Amino acid sequence: MPIRRNCEAADCSFFIIDKNYQLVSFKIEAQNNLDSFLLKTPSIGDFAVEIITQKYRKNFQGLLIRCFSGYSFSIAQRFAIENTREQLLQVVFTPLVKAGVADQVLCTLVNDNDHSGSVKMLGEYSHLTSHELRAPITNILSLSTLSNYPQLESFEVAKINQLLGDINLQAVKLDGIIKMLNAMMHKQEHETVFTEMNEKADTNHIVLVDDDIITNRLHQMLIRKHYNEKKIALFNEPEIALGYIKEHQPDLILLDLHMPEIDGWKFLQMMEEHEVFIDVIIVSSSIDPRERLRAKSFMCVKDFYVKPLTSEKVKQLLED
Structure with missing residues (x-):
């Protein structure tokens, strides 16, 4: 199990507990000072709750039960250890899911005095996913159910706009939390600078390649809102898109990255193999700096835009 190997390599103690609350694997690091x-x-085979000091047993058992329901927890417990300064121990509960069900629980214990950075990050990550992330998602699910809004049956424009505004507000919150989670996992990097686009009289012929048909149509609507004269071709199948591009030689390609079968990376490789030298703008939901850096390795890629496209981004793209 990769998680077990990672734990064994790390300088921390851990227990892996099965559905019967028995230990199936563990490692104890002496420097973690777990005597208290x-x-x-x-x-192996011990009941996990029975090895915990009576003072902390009830809380441990309660969190273990909830973790088997799919929740993650990170708690900090201070211990007064004889002949040492006060110790802060981080206890992290993580469900190990198999076939959609929490099959085991990983309980990690780390002396936070020595590992404050990584453990605090794990604790913050757990809190954000279990609490902050769920709130806007549930709100969006509720808002998107029109049956909750009987007043909209008359299709009043003002009411519909209010509903869309509420959904947008929750989506902005959700997007902000996801960006926070991503920032926790990656160090801040300098903005990747792409090469300038090829010199052309104008960008009149644009190809959109995205497996999400709705995204393609939304981007088409956004471009035509400001540039109605543009010729825009939509493709949700990359292989067909490549055939069209080879034949019609458009001015610009807007390319999604994460597509089934032929993803954006493979599509860029296929362009190089067929010697298709047309400017490409990556338009992806990804905010992973590693993907931005990888995109820069392709000469045809001129920029990397994070979804959703906006009027400002479209103007910058087609006017600058």
Whole structure:
């Protein structure tokens, strides 16, 4: 199990607990000073709750039960250890899911005095996913159910606009949380500078390649709102798009990255193999800096835009 190997390589203690609350694997690091937390030295097959000191047993058991329901937790517990300064121990509960069900629980214990950075990040990540992330998602699900808004049956424009505004507000919150999670996992990097686009009299013929038909149509509507004269071809199948591009030689390609079968990376490789030298703008939901850096390795890629496209981005793209 990769998680187990990672834990074994890390400088921390851990327990893997099955549905019967028995230990199936564990590792104890001496420097973690767990004497105040553990009642005895554990053995495979022990009931996890019974090895925990009575003082912390009830709380541990409650969190373990909830973790088997699919929740993640990170708690900090301070211990007064004899002949040492006060110790802060981080206890992290993570469900290990198999076939959509929490099959085991990974309980990681780390002395936060020595590992504050990584453990705090894990705790913050767990809190954001379990609490902050779920709130706007549930709100969006509720708002998108029109049956909750009987007053909209008359299709009043003002009411519909209000509903769309509410949905947008929750989506903005959700997007902000996702960006926070991504920033926690990646160090801040300098903005990747792409090469300038090929010199052309105008960008009149644009090809959109995205497996999401709705996204293609939304981007088409946005471009035509400001540039109605543009010729725009939509493709949700990359292979067909490449055939069209080879034959018609458009001025610009807007390309999604994460598509089934032929993803954006493979599509760029196919363009190079067929010696198709047309400017490409990546338009992706990804905010992973590694993907932005990878995109820069393709000479035809001139920029990387994060979805959704906006009027400002479209003007910058087609006017600058």
